[in-house]
Amino acid sequence: xxxxxxxxxxxxxxxxxxxxxxxxxxxxxxxxxxxxxxxxxxxxxxxxxxxxxxxxxxxxxxxxxxxxxxxxxxxxxxxxxxxxxxxxxxxxxxxxxxxxxxxxxxxxxxxxxxxxxxxxxxxxxxxxxxxxxxxxxxxxxxxxxxxxxxxxxxxxxxxxxxxxxxxxxxxxxxxxxxxxxxxxxxxxxxxxxxxxxxxxxxxxxxxxxxxxxxxxxxxxxxxxxxxxxxxxxxxxxxxxxxxxxxxxxxxxxxxxxxxxxxxxxxxxxxxxxxxxxxxxxxxxxxxxxxxxxxxxxxxxxxxxxxxxxxxxxxxxxxxxxxxxxxxxxxxxxxxxxxxxxxxxxxxxxxxxxxxxxxxxxxxxxxxxxxxxxxxxxxxxxxxx
Amino acid sequence: xxxxxxxxxxxxxxxxxxxxxxxxxxxxxxxxxxxxxxxxxxxxxxxxxxxxxxxxxxxxxxxxxxxxxxxxxxxxxxxxxxxxxxxxxxxxxxxxxxxxxxxxxxxxxxxxxxxxxxxxxxxxxxxxxxx
Numbered sequence: 460x461x462x463x464x465x466x467x468x469x470x471x472x473x474x475x476x477x478x479x480x481x482x483x484x485x486x487x488x489x490x491x492x493x494x495x496x497x498x499x500x501x502x503x504x505x506x507x508x509x510x511x512x513x514x515x516x517x518x519x520x521x522x523x524x525x526x527x528x529x530x531x532x533x534x535x536x537x538x539x540x541x542x543x544x545x546x547x548x549x550x551x552x553x554x555x556x557x558x559x560x561x562x563x564x565x566x567x568x569x570x571x572x573x574x575x576x577x578x579x580x581x582x583x584x585x586x587x588x589x590x591x592x593x594x595x596x597x598x599x600x601x602x603x604x605x606x607x608x609x610x611x612x613x614x615x616x617x618x619x620x621x622x623x624x625x626x627x628x629x630x631x632x633x634x635x636x637x638x639x640x641x642x643x644x645x646x647x648x649x650x651x652x653x654x655x656x657x658x659x660x661x662x663x664x665x666x667x668x669x670x671x672x673x674x675x676x677x678x679x680x681x682x683x684x685x686x687x688x689x690x691x692x693x694x695x696x697x698x699x700x701x702x703x704x705x706x707x708x709x710x711x712x713x714x715x716x717x718x719x720x721x722x723x724x725x726x727x728x729x730x731x732x733x734x735x736x737x738x739x740x741x742x743x744x745x746x747x748x749x750x751x752x753x754x755x756x757x758x759x760x761x762x763x764x765x766x767x768x769x770x771x772x773x774x775x776x777x778x779x780x781x782x783x784x785x786x787x788x789x790x791x792x793x794x795x796x797x798x799x800x801x802x803x804x805x806x807x808x809x810x811x812x813x814x815x816x817x818x819x820x821x822x823x824x825x826x827x828x829x830x831x832x833x834x835x836x837x838x839x840x841x842x843x
Numbered sequence: 844x845x846x847x848x849x850x851x852x853x854x855x856x857x858x859x860x861x862x863x864x865x866x867x868x869x870x871x872x873x874x875x876x877x878x879x880x881x882x883x884x885x886x887x888x889x890x891x892x893x894x895x896x897x898x899x900x901x902x903x904x905x906x907x908x909x910x911x912x913x914x915x916x917x918x919x920x921x922x923x924x925x926x927x928x929x930x931x932x933x934x935x936x937x938x939x940x941x942x943x944x945x946x947x948x949x950x951x952x953x954x955x956x957x958x959x960x961x962x963x964x965x966x967x968x969x970x971x972x973x974x
Contacts, residue, residue: 578917585916591855592882596966597912597919597941602927605910613908613953657927658911658948704882705929706937711908 463556465691465840466563466678467495468805470798473640473671473790475573480509480794481520483672484569485527491674492528492565496685499528502676503561505535506551508544508568508794511583512537515571524567541587542743542786543829544568545673546698546797546836552677553696553838563682568799569672570792580668587830589704601665601744603705603831605657608746610711612659615761619659622745623650624768626663626787629742632774633784635815638799640669640790664745669790673799683843689809691840694730694822697723703833712761714832717754724824724837725756732756735839736819737779737807739800741828742787751826752780755837779817782807797827797836804840848885852897855883866961870936872898879936901934902959903972909953911945918965926951928969940967 469490476483484507492499505528507521517523521535540547545568552564572580584600593603611617626645633639645663653662683690699719702708709715725731732755740755742748745764752763757778766772772780783789783803786796804823806812825838853861853869858881861869870881875892881900886893909928912919919925919941926945930938940959945951957969 577914578920581914582916589882591859593939594916595859595918596939597915597922597925597927598939599912599914599916599927601914602910602912605912606908606927606929609910609948609953610908654913655911656914658913660910702888704880704939705908706939707880707882707888711929 460557461559462680463553463677463693464680464683465675465693465801465805466683466685467491467497467676467688468674468802469494470638470673470802471671472638473669473792476571476670479515480512480569480571480672481517481523484509484520484567485524487672487674488524488528488565488567491676494685494688495676495678496688497563497676497682499530501563501682502530502533502565504555504564505533506548506564506566507535507537508548509537509570510539510541510544510794511570511572514575514583540834541829542741542791542793543797543827543834543836544794546825546827546838547834549675549677549797549801549838550696550698550836553693556677556679563676563678566675566677566798567672568795568797570794571670572668572792573670592704599657601660602657604744604746605660606705607711607750608659611746611749614712617764619651620647621764621768622664623647625742625745625748625764626650628767628773629781629785629787632782632815633788636784636789639784639788640667641788660744666743666786666791669792671790671792671795671799673795673802675798675801689842691805691808692843693838694728694841695724695837695839697727698834698836699723700834701832703831713750713754714828714835716832716835717751717826717828720835720837721755724839728839730822730839734822735824736822737782737817738824738826739781739783739803740785740826742781742785743791745787747828748780748785755824755826774815774817782812782815782817800825800827801838808842849894851883851885852895858883862961862967868900868902868938868959868967870898870900871895881936881938900936900938901932904930904932904957906951906953906955906957907931907937909951911948922964928957930957930969938967940969942969
């Protein structure tokens with residue numbers, strides 16, 4: 460196996476796109492290729508994530524993207540792993556490059572949801588759960604995480620303010636991120652006054668429905684071309700699965716797929732949590748950020764929400780988490796999210812995260828969950 | 844000779860017909876590890892043993908986690924707010940379901956005793972057991 464590197468990355472502004480997912484994917488794909496000092500003809504494989512493409516009446520979008528990039532003969536494949544679709548695509552790119560099956564691979568995640576109303580979007584999101592056993596019983600995506608939040612709050616006696624602190628911190632970061640959907644700060648009083656969506660989750664515990672596109676170029680060392688760019692070596696690319704249904708989980712206090720993927724990733728990288736300088740984690744809801752930090756091994760069980768309220772995970776804290784603003788405030792264009800986490804890490808390392816810089820950028824971790832934990836990706840990156 | 848693939852004792856459709864038309868909750872039990880589940884499969888999600896047995900799930904139990912849903916998906920549009928629940932069933936296993944007319948978490952504390960209530964509405968509906 461050879462080293463695989465992130466050599467380029469790009470994102471558009473999350474929120475509401477005038478373009479279709481296909482158009483946005485093609486555009487950010489080209490930007491990512493150019494940021495690497497490469498041309499589309501250098502790409503040997505395109506891995507695409509666009510899991511709600513069907514809502515735009517478009518499946519099999521990979522060849523259309525490659526056509527638009529002027530490389531119609533390059534193979535492409537679409538991957539669906541719910542909210543972890545583009546980190547799954549990144550994993551495939553890693554496997555292809557590390558295994559010698561491609562020298563440079565393009566990873567694109569794109570989603571457009573703004574043409575759907577809240578009811579339609581809620582209904583689309585709900586079908587990523589177990590449809591006959593969960594969705595048909597009234598589950599929604601916020602509802603399933605709220606179920607985890609209720610179990611967590613009962614076990615660890617947490618307060619709403621602890622989760623509010625996570626939302627406020629992520630909004631503060633997103634306010635300094637030009638790619639973010641919500642570029643505004645959030646106050647505790649606004650958080651606490653926001654309506655319940657699925658108790659105990661308030662509106663401001665939830666990520667928004669966002670449009671967006673993000674792309675990453677993974678390549679072998681000889682494709683590290685751009686002298687202006689600091690590439691990232693992929694130290695680990697790990698994925699895991701777990702029981703999906705809430706009623707079949709051994710416990711409701713964490714996501715076993717995160718625990719497993721983290722264990723595999725740290726072993727692959729020969730690193731431990733103490734070696735990681737900052738993280739982008741999957742915070743579709745504030746509870747998800749707390750669970751992620753515990754399941755990844757950064758905090759003991761039941762303590763992450765408390766520690767967040769103490770400022771430990773702020774940009775200038777001991778362990779900066781989601782300097783991009785996370786899904787919570789940067790936005791969550793489902794299939795673009797995993798790739799956009801890598802965009803943030805790439806920008807931090809390359810000194811392009813102006814106004815939201817974290818102090819240390821040697822090693823970073825990206826954690827991306829599919830739906831309620833049926834899938835999970837953990838990637839670890841270091842400077843050369 | 845490869846071993847034949849086991850048949851599931853019932854289909855997902857039969858599970859749905861069970862609660863919609865037959866007033867029962869059909870589940871599975873793993874003969875190897877004893878894990879009880881409502882969820883369809885050919886092998887046990889806990890231990891991997893292939894070949895599950897039919898198991899009649901209990902229709903009473905205790906709420907172990909819940910949420911009160913204010914913003915629903917399309918099928919529950921006219922039923923908000925309601926509680927989405929995970930219930931530890933008497934006799935083993937857990938089931939997912941919903942409880943209508945719950946307005947706040949305090950209306951349905953964790954630990955509340957509930958029972959299956961057959962209904963014309965979608966899903967596995969539970970109600971609080973009378974005190």
